Amino acid sequence: MKHTRSIEAYEEAKSVIPGGVDSPVRAFGSVGGTPPFIECGEGAYLVDIDGNRYVDYVQSWGPLIFGHCDPEVEAAVIETSRRGLSFGAPTLLETELAKEIVSLFPAIDKVRFVNSGTEAVMSAIRLARGFTGRDDIVKFKGCYHGHSDSLLVQAGSGAATFGSPNSPGVPADFARHTLLAEYNDIQSVEACFKESSDIACIVIEPIAGNMGLVPAEESFLQQLRNLCNEHGALLIFDEVMSGFRASLTGAQGIIGVEPDLVTLGKVIGGGMPVGAFGGRADIMAHLSPDGPVYQAGTLSGNPVAMAAGLAQVRQLKNDPSVYEVLQGRAERLMSGFKSAADAHEIPLQVDVRGSMFGFFFNDRPVKNFDDALKSNTDRFAKFHRAMLDRGFYFACSQFETGFICTKMTDAIIDETVRNVHEVMGAL
Numbered sequence: 001m002k003h004t005r006s007i008e009a010y011e012e013a014k015s016v017i018p019g020g021v022d023s024p025v026r027a028f029g030s031v032g033g034t035p036p037f038i039e040c041g042e043g044a045y046l047v048d049i050d051g052n053r054y055v056d057y058v059q060s061w062g063p064l065i066f067g068h069c070d071p072e073v074e075a076a077v078i079e080t081s082r083r084g085l086s087f088g089a090p091t092l093l094e095t096e097l098a099k100e101i102v103s104l105f106p107a108i109d110k111v112r113f114v115n116s117g118t119e120a121v122m123s124a125i126r127l128a129r130g131f132t133g134r135d136d137i138v139k140f141k142g143c144y145h146g147h148s149d150s151l152l153v154q155a156g157s158g159a160a161t162f163g164s165p166n167s168p169g170v171p172a173d174f175a176r177h178t179l180l181a182e183y184n185d186i187q188s189v190e191a192c193f194k195e196s197s198d199i200a201c202i203v204i205e206p207i208a209g210n211m212g213l214v215p216a217e218e219s220f221l222q223q224l225r226n227l228c229n230e231h232g233a234l235l236i237f238d239e240v241m242s243g244f245r246a247s248l249t250g251a252q253g254i255i256g257v258e259p260d261l262v263t264l265g266k267v268i269g270g271g272m273p274v275g276a277f278g279g280r281a282d283i284m285a286h287l288s289p290d291g292p293v294y295q296a297g298t299l300s301g302n303p304v305a306m307a308a309g310l311a312q313v314r315q316l317k318n319d320p321s322v323y324e325v326l327q328g329r330a331e332r333l334m335s336g337f338k339s340a341a342d343a344h345e346i347p348l349q350v351d352v353r354g355s356m357f358g359f360f361f362n363d364r365p366v367k368n369f370d371d372a373l374k375s376n377t378d379r380f381a382k383f384h385r386a387m388l389d390r391g392f393y394f395a396c397s398q399f400e401t402g403f404i405c406t407k408m409t410d411a412i413i414d415e416t417v418r419n420v421h422e423v424m425g426a427l
């Protein structure tokens with residue numbers, strides 16, 4: 001493959017955009033090389049500006065469950081945009097998408113739309129703090145919830161569970177209100193409640209996708225629910241990635257634990273910028289203008305994004321059997337990866353949840369971020385580059401998740417596996 005135009009484009013982009021990208025992961029920092037600049041998408045494929053064609057296992061990090069240029073989503077966007085792009089005033093489309101989401105998620109009585117997953121989680125946390133009158137929050141190492149200040153936090157020094165900033169620009173005074181716990185480790189959460197009597201909420205990816213794919217154990221989520229009940233804290237499920245990806249109702253469709261607040265994004269925008277947070281009516285009643293907790297957004301609920309999200313969500317709701325097909329394809333792919341790795345005696349862990357799949361170059365099962373960090377990231381980088389050169393576009397980090405879209409056929413999966421066998425042999 002040649003990448004002449006992408007190399008030129010990247011140099012030009014870097015002259016006017018920090019790092020040449022509008023989101024850091026796109027810079028291919030952990031895999032090396034020049035990120036392909038994309039010309040267009042076609043169903044299951046991406047085409048870059050050098051004319052190279054790739055099977056796209058990233059799908060814009062999750063939103064495109066029907067692949068690129070889905071006709072129904074495209075038609076909805078074109079038709080709606082002809083009536084205007086944004087009004088800064090209520091439209092029927094917001095109510096329609098809100099009703100679809102409320103009908104699918106038992107934990108959601110009311111929902112508010114925003115423009116990104118970051119905004120959704122940031123707003124849900126402010127709401128939890130406002131509702132409980134408490135300032136501290138608990139998050140888990142390895143979970144990513146967007147880039148708001150409360151969440152750019154790493155484990156504090158020593159035994160303290162209180163956080164310290166993991167980015168300059170986040171005041172230490174702010175970060176110390178975020179306590180860090182270990183995923184799938186209830187003792188570490190109990191320790192947080194011993195450290196602080198001022199915990200407003202626990203925020204968790206119930207199926208973590210940002211340390212690689214690491215599902216929480218159902219018993220662990222149930223214990224979080226019990227702890228929140230015991231201490232009067234709220235349980236927030238961040239389903240920005242897993243919502244509409246793990247099942248039609250995200251992780252909540254698979255495990256029987258009900259959160260107090262849920263955050264969504266990605267699929268509910270159909271590729272347009274949409275995030276959402278929702279939950280119990282008594283909690284949502286605290287949100288402005290009904291209540292005192294302020295939250296706002298010029299483009300929140302804009303009609304074109306609502307139309308794109310409605311077109312996707314309604315297709316999924318009308319044919320929930322699509323999840324069995326997507327899961328079957330994800331399992332076909334991961335078993336192909338596993339047999340290829342075994343054939344070449346390469347340690348590999350694989351997992352699937354609905355249309356989401358993950359693999360770790362690791363000789364042990366991955367249950368939390370410390371486990372994930374033991375993966376062989378050099379081997380991942382070599383694998384990623386080799387597959388990219390063969391026309392297969394995987395997430396450019398060992399600590400991300402892959403996605404299956406409806407346009408991916410068994411033939412595409414099998415072709416991918418054939419190439420994985422050859423690449424594994426060369427690793």
Ligand code: KE4
Pocket residue numbers: 023024025026061115116117118119121144145146147205209210238239240241242265275400
């Ligand atoms: P955005 O602000 O990027 O829309 O959403 C933040 C977010 C919140 N919660 C979860 C569980 C998420 O996965 C995300 C965003 N996911 C990453 C991919 N791992 C977005 C990719 C990027 O940062 O460019």
